Amino acid sequence: MAQDRFQSHDYYLMDELLTEEHKLIRSSVRDWVKKEVSPVVEEACQKATFPKQWIKGLAEIGGFGPYIPEEYGGGGLDQVSYGLIMQELERGDSGLRSTASVQSSLVMYPIYTYGSEEQRKKYLPKLASGEWMGCFGLTEPDHGSNPGGMLSNIKDKGDHFLLNGSKMWISNAPFADVAVVWAKDEQGIIRGMVLERGMKGFTTPETHGKWSLRASATGELVFDNVKVPKENIFPNVKGLKGPLGCLNSARYGIAWGAIGAALDCYDSALRYAKERVQFGKPIASFQLTQKKLAEMITEITKAQLLTWRLGVLKNENRATPAQISMAKRNNVNMALQVAREARQIHGGMGITGEYPIMRHMMNLESVITYEGTHDIHLLITGMDVTGINAFE
Amino acid sequence: MKILVCISNVPDTTAKINFTSDNKEFVSAGVTYIINPYDEIALARALELTEGTGGTVTVINVGDATTEPTIRKALAIGAADAVRINAVPRDAYFVSKQIAEYVKQNPFDMILCGRESSDYNGTSVPMMVAEMLGIPSVSSTKKLTVDGSSATIEREIEGGKEIISVPMPFVAGASEGMSEPKIPNMRGIMSARTKPLKVVEAVPVPELAKVVSFDKPVQRSSVKLISPDDAGKLWEMLRDEKKVI
Ligand SMILES: Cc1cc2nc3c(=O)[nH]c(=O)nc-3n(C[C@H](O)[C@H](O)[C@H](O)COP(=O)(O)OP(=O)(O)OC[C@H]3O[C@@H](n4cnc5c(N)ncnc54)[C@H](O)[C@@H]3O)c2cc1C
Numbered sequence: 343m344a345q346d347r348f349q350s351h352d353y354y355l356m357d358e359l360l361t362e363e364h365k366l367i368r369s370s371v372r373d374w375v376k377k378e379v380s381p382v383v384e385e386a387c388q389k390a391t392f393p394k395q396w397i398k399g400l401a402e403i404g405g406f407g408p409y410i411p412e413e414y415g416g417g418g419l420d421q422v423s424y425g426l427i428m429q430e431l432e433r434g435d436s437g438l439r440s441t442a443s444v445q446s447s448l449v450m451y452p453i454y455t456y457g458s459e460e461q462r463k464k465y466l467p468k469l470a471s472g473e474w475m476g477c478f479g480l481t482e483p484d485h486g487s488n489p490g491g492m493l494s495n496i497k498d499k500g501d502h503f504l505l506n507g508s509k510m511w512i513s514n515a516p517f518a519d520v521a522v523v524w525a526k527d528e529q530g531i532i533r534g535m536v537l538e539r540g541m542k543g544f545t546t547p548e549t550h551g552k553w554s555l556r557a558s559a560t561g562e563l564v565f566d567n568v569k570v571p572k573e574n575i576f577p578n579v580k581g582l583k584g585p586l587g588c589l590n591s592a593r594y595g596i597a598w599g600a601i602g603a604a605l606d607c608y609d610s611a612l613r614y615a616k617e618r619v620q621f622g623k624p625i626a627s628f629q630l631t632q633k634k635l636a637e638m639i640t641e642i643t644k645a646q647l648l649t650w651r652l653g654v655l656k657n658e659n660r661a662t663p664a665q666i667s668m669a670k671r672n673n674v675n676m677a678l679q680v681a682r683e684a685r686q687i688h689g690g691m692g693i694t695g696e697y698p699i700m701r702h703m704m705n706l707e708s709v710i711t712y713e714g715t716h717d718i719h720l721l722i723t724g725m726d727v728t729g730i731n732a733f734e
Numbered sequence: 735m736k737i738l739v740c741i742s743n744v745p746d747t748t749a750k751i752n753f754t755s756d757n758k759e760f761v762s763a764g765v766t767y768i769i770n771p772y773d774e775i776a777l778a779r780a781l782e783l784t785e786g787t788g789g790t791v792t793v794i795n796v797g798d799a800t801t802e803p804t805i806r807k808a809l810a811i812g813a814a815d816a817v818r819i820n821a822v823p824r825d826a827y828f829v830s831k832q833i834a835e836y837v838k839q840n841p842f843d844m845i846l847c848g849r850e851s852s853d854y855n856g857t858s859v860p861m862m863v864a865e866m867l868g869i870p871s872v873s874s875t876k877k878l879t880v881d882g883s884s885a886t887i888e889r890e891i892e893g894g895k896e897i898i899s900v901p902m903p904f905v906a907g908a909s910e911g912m913s914e915p916k917i918p919n920m921r922g923i924m925s926a927r928t929k930p931l932k933v934v935e936a937v938p939v940p941e942l943a944k945v946v947s948f949d950k951p952v953q954r955s956s957v958k959l960i961s962p963d964d965a966g967k968l969w970e971m972l973r974d975e976k977k978v979i
Contacts, residue, residue, distance in 0.1 A: 349748060362803040366810060366923055373917045404920030417920045 346380035348372075348433065348609050353643045359650055360422065367404065367423050371430035374403045379434040384695040387435070387556040392517070396438065401472035405431060405442035407450040414454065414462055415470030421656040425598035425649060432599030433606045436705035437558030439599045444513045445469060447592035449476030449522050456534055456576035456584060465520060465536065477518035477546075479509035479563045480585045486511075487718050488733075490582050494525035494565065496533060503527075503575065505535075505543075505568040511712070515561030516548040523563065524585050534576040534584045543568040554708040590663050593713050594656060597669035598649050600709065601642065603702045604677035607684035608638045610697055614688050625687070634683045641680065645673045664726035671719035678706040735789035735880070737780040738842040740833060740859065741808050742770040742823075742851040743801040757947040760853075769804050772848025774811075774915035776908035779878055780846050781812045781916065790814045792842070796823045796832045802931065809926035810918035816929070821936035826854075830862035831939045837867060842903060844885070849874050849907035857907070864905035872898055876911040 350372075357365065378399050386393050400406060408424045410416025417423070424446070432439035453465050468474040485491045494507025505525055515521070521537040521544075537544055543566040552560060576584065612635055615626035625631050652669050655661040681703035685692040692699050710716050721732050745751070746766040753760055769777070780791045793808040795801050796819040805816045819832040837845065845864075850857040857873070864871030876895065877888035880902075889896040890909055900906075918926075960968050972979050 362806065363923065363927070366803065366807055366918065367920070370810075370918045370920075370923065377917065402919040402921075403917070404923075408920065412924070417924065419920075419924075 346376045347613065348376070348606060351605060351609065351639060351642065352646075353639055354647065356646050356650060360426075364422055364426055367419070368426040368430055371403050371405075371427050372433070374399055375430055375434035375438075379438060383435045383438070383557060383698075384701070387437070387701055388695065390550070390552065390556040392437070392441065392557055392559045394517075396441070397472040397475065400431075400438075400442055400445075401470065403427070406445045406472055407454075407466065407470045408446065410446075410450050410454050410466060410470065415467035416450070416454075420653075421594070422650070422653040424595060425653050428595040428599040429602040429605075431602065433602030435557050436599065436603055436702065436709050437555040439595075439602070440513050440555060440558045440708075441475075443592045443595050443599070444478055445476055447595055448478030448588045449520065451591045452478075452522050452534055452576065452579075452584065452588050453536065455587065456579040457536075458573070458577050460573065461536065461576070469520070474519040475514055475517060476520045476522060477512050477514040477563070478588065479512050479515075479521055479523040480589075481509060481511045483508065483510045487715060489524070489585060490532070492524065492526060492532070494523070496525050496527050496535070496570065498528060499569075502572060503535075503570045505537075505565045505570050507565050509563040511549070511560060512546075512563050513555075513558055513560055513712075515546045515563055516559040518546065521546075521563055522588075523565075525565075531580050532582050532584060534579060535570055536574045536576075537563075537565075537568065537570065541568050541570070552708075554704045556704075586663070589713055590666050593666050593670040594652065594661070596709060596713055597645075597652065597666070597673045600670075600673040600677040600706070601645050601649060603706060603709075604638070604642050604645070604673075604680040607677075607681045607699050607702055608635070608642060610699060611635065611638070611684035611687040614691070614697070618689075631687060634687060638680045638683060641676045645669075645676050648672060662726075664722055667714065667719040667722040670713065671716055671723070674706060674710045675716060678703065678710055681706055735784060735787060735844070736842045737784060737789065737791050738837065738845045739773065739777045739780050739791060739793045739808070739813065740845065740847040740863075741773050741777070741793045741795045741805065742848065742853070743767050743795060743797050743804040744770045744851055744853040747771070747852060751950070753948045753950070757949065758945060760948070767801070767804055769807060770848050770851040770853075771915065772850060772852070772908050774848075775910065775912050776846035776848055776906075777808055777811060777813065778913035778916045779908060780844075782913060783844075783878075783880055792817060794819070794833060794836060796821060796829045796936070798822050805931060806926050807918060809929045809931070810922040811916050812922060814929065816931045818931060818933050819936050820933050824939075824941065825943055825945075826856045826858040826862060827942050828939045830859050830866060832936055833859070833863050834866035835937045836934060837863070844880075844902055845905045846878075847905065847907050849909045860905045860907040867903075867905075869903050869905065870900045871905040871907075872900060873907045874909045875906045876909050878906060878908075878912055 404417045408417040408419045412418040450469050480489050482492050496503040496505050519539050527533050545564045546561050548561040615631050616624050618625045648669050685699045725731050746768050749765045791813045792815050793813040794817045823829045847860040861871045872887050874890040875887050876890050879886050884901045887898045
């Protein structure tokens with residue numbers, strides 16, 4: 343990628359709603375992304391590898407468990423800080439943000455929220471420092487939008503459980519040291535547990551050939567009679583609300599993250615439109631280009647206001663899952679539309695790795711599907727406003 | 735070893751520069767402020783020099799309360815404590831006098847500044863501070879190492895470099911190459927919340943110079959291209975439009 347000339351856009355002076363510390367956190371993550379991510383992300387995506395050197399930096403800038411209390415190695419920061427970190431990471435690349443989201447919201451969050459004190463002490467500090475990386479296994483080959491139908495199961499063998507089944511599309515799986523896994527017990531109740539790499543019968547084959555999130559490693563989790571010690575089961579949650587609680591936290595971060603991707607596309611398109619001359623004028627002087635740019639910044643600004651308010655509600659513990667669904671759905675779709683329009687503004691250059699646009703656009707095709715598809719979130723809003731379940 | 739790093743609060747290098755209608759004052763509304771980039775290099779080197787040695791780095795800024803976010807950033811990067819001389823910086827003489835007065839009461843082994851600040855590019859503060867304290871000063875420092883009670887400094891000069899040895903205490907102005915600016919990490923940002931930031935009232939300083947006005951550079955006009963086979967047109971334009979021949 344050419345030099346990262348990103349400048350952020352704040353049309354409604356939203357910065358006035360942030361604290362100085364929020365802004366310092368944001369600028370630090372942005373500086374880190376410009377220094378360590380932008381110069382290598384294009385090549386990483388072309389080669390479909392996750393640059394492992396990012397892990398240490400991600401840990402240092404607060405990418406792993408920023409809102410987990412300090413006594414467990416987290417940052418003890420608020421939800422707006424978490425959102426801003428996700429926004430800046432996804433401004434760099436959605437795959438980078440995915441790695442941080444999974445570690446924070448899908449691995450550290452459940453261990454902190456549902457785990458025993460021993461589990462918290464054993465795993466959280468190492469996950470916060472990046473010494474251990476985690477993954478989250480919910481989706482199965484035949485159960486994506488309907489995780490409640492999962493087939494993975496555990497059987498009580500007295501001093502341990504025996505786990506069988508498989509998970510698919512699992513971010514970070516190929517290199518994860520620990521996995522938070524959801525499976526049904528003999529009563530058909532969903533239970534959560536922590537698996538460690540090296541447990542007999544537990545393998546993590548990598549998924550190849552993705553056209554999206556190429557800088558994030560994705561794989562399967564295969565459980566073939568894995569002996570899971572009883573102390574690895576989460577004592578404090580039973581049922582689907584366990585994994586859904588994690589998804590709430592991750593989706594909240596994605597709602598912010600998507601704004602980062604959209605800002606990067608808009609910023610690049612705005613600059614390109616002012617510099618690129620056709621018919622003797624910058625293309626920014628044509629009404630059709632201005633329409634695209636004006637609509638982009640309008641949608642970005644609306645999304646910024648939505649997430650900021652959601653962040654305040656989340657800080658006050660008042661954000662409902664349906665509110666989070668609305669923000670995730672709106673913002674990811676917004677980012678995808680911005681990426682598509684931005685790509686057109688860049689003309690042929692827009693399909694190359696010289697500009698981040700095509701990469702963001704392809705990444706966002708995963709983001710609009712994972713953590714609840716675009717349509718599933720619509721049904722959640724529909725159910726919330728009508729009181730009628732349209733899923734089944 | 736105690737190091738003082740002078741931190742200037744300057745507009746972001748990409749900020750739009752505007753002045754009031756009488757051209758006397760900079761319009762700061764809507765401008766993001768940052769640590770002067772050369773000061774960031776000085777701070778980074780100071781932290782490297784004290785790391786693991788039990789030494790400390792203090793940052794000092796002459797400014798009103800609006801500069802505190804910039805000072806907090808310096809604390810987040812790693813300075814142990816900070817001093818803010820409570821006054822709007824009027825000019826280099828004013829700023830230098832405030833810093834020198836503070837150092838007279840609170841001695842340091844080394845005072846590092848940026849070689850210049852990216853707003854007014856005066857380049858005078860490091861030299862003035864040194865002069866007021868009666869200690870050596872070195873400008874445009876590209877490398878700085880400490881041996882015992884003196885330091886070896888590599889200075890940038892036209893077409894080459896100069897190696898200098900100075901006894902402590904001294905003042906040096908940091909240039910590119912002395913170190914790499916550091917990005918604050920999360921632990922640093924969190925610990926900066928509780929690090930001491932002392933506010934000291936300014937000493938009176940006579941006003942020796944006054945800004946009459948600021949003028950922005952004249953906008954470059956657009957370029958007209960003339961094809962090589964139409965060279966006569968160039969001659970006509972120079973004669974009729976520009977009236978230079
Ligand atoms: C790159 C990537 C990384 C991922 N990482 C993880 C991870 O780390 N951990 C994890 O557990 N999972 C992960 N996932 C899985 C992801 O969450 C699922 O892909 C997602 O939930 C959708 O499931 P599915 O792919 O089985 O699609 P399906 O559920 O089969 O959906 C196919 C289509 O049918 C629609 N549909 C389904 N049900 C309904 C309905 N009732 N009404 C209307 N439309 C419906 C959907 O909206 C969608 O358009 C990842 C996926 C990707 C692509």
